[in-house]
Amino acid sequence: MVVLASLASIAEGRDAVVEAGGIPALVETIEDGPAREKEFAVVALLQLCSECSSNCALLVREGAIPPLVALSQSGSARAKHKLLGYLREQRQGGGGCRAGPGGAATSMAR
Numbered sequence: 001m002v003v004l005a006s007l008a009s010i011a012e013g014r015d016a017v018v019e020a021g022g023i024p025a026l027v028e029t030i031e032d033g034p035a036r037e038k039e040f041a042v043v044a045l046l047q048l049c050s051e052c053s054s055n056c057a058l059l060v061r062e063g064a065i066p067p068l069v070a071l072s073q074s075g076s077a078r079a080k081h082k083l084l085g086y087l088r089e090q091r092q093g094g095g096g097c098r099a100g101p102g103g104a105a106t107s108m109a110r
Helices: 002-007 010-017 020-033 035-051 053-061 065-074 077-093 105-106
Strands: none
Touching: 002 010, 002 020, 002 035, 010 020, 010 035, 010 053, 020 035, 020 053, 020 065, 035 053, 035 065, 035 077, 065 077
8 A cells, every 4th residue: 555655646656556446446445454554545545636637536436435434534543634634625725636736645645
């Protein structure tokens, strides 16, 4: 999961993760993985989504929303912080999937 989160932080890596079918694996990890892996999966999914609207649509099609909602309610403090921080940024930035310089993709990696 650490490697996927790292790959999702750069454009070429995001493309590789999506092309290799990484989104379903990340969703599965959020549903059933250990707490620490869920944290990395959240970071990776949100980085994928923050840079590309088609990835957002794929994330929705793969069923990521219900496990993300569940995680926001009962996940680890770090996973909640990452997820809710991203949602706040999107709400303040107009709700789109694109992050500007220093936007969501950068802050999620902290």
